[in-house]
Amino acid sequence: MKSIRGVLSILLALTAGLALAAEPSSSSSMQQMTSAMMKERAEMAKQATAIDTHLASVEKSASSMEGDKAKALDAELLALQKEVRALQSQLAATPQYIPNAHQNKNRP
Secondary structure (H helix, E strand, O other): OHHHHHHHHHHHHHHHHHHHHHHHHHHHHHHHHHHHHHHHHHHHHHHHHHHHHHHHHHHHHHHOOOOHHHHHHHHHHHHHHHHHHHHHHHHHOOOOOOOOHHHOOOOO
């Protein structure tokens, strides 16, 4: 019984040591993940800008059309363009979901 306790305590100590040793590398992996996420955000912002430009040209041609269907299409295009611009503003803002280790108040 005492030998099992001894083995378990050594195993627990080794596991805790490995967890503490792995913590600095998690910081670098967090930085890599943050960098990848920011690159993805930049790419999405670029695509949203292209979509907005395309929508503006389509809306311009749709506004010159006559009839009720053309007015409905124009209204839908304006609503879509509004949503794309809202997406652009969200992508332009600094994300708040990326934790920084030095700014976390709960971390010692």
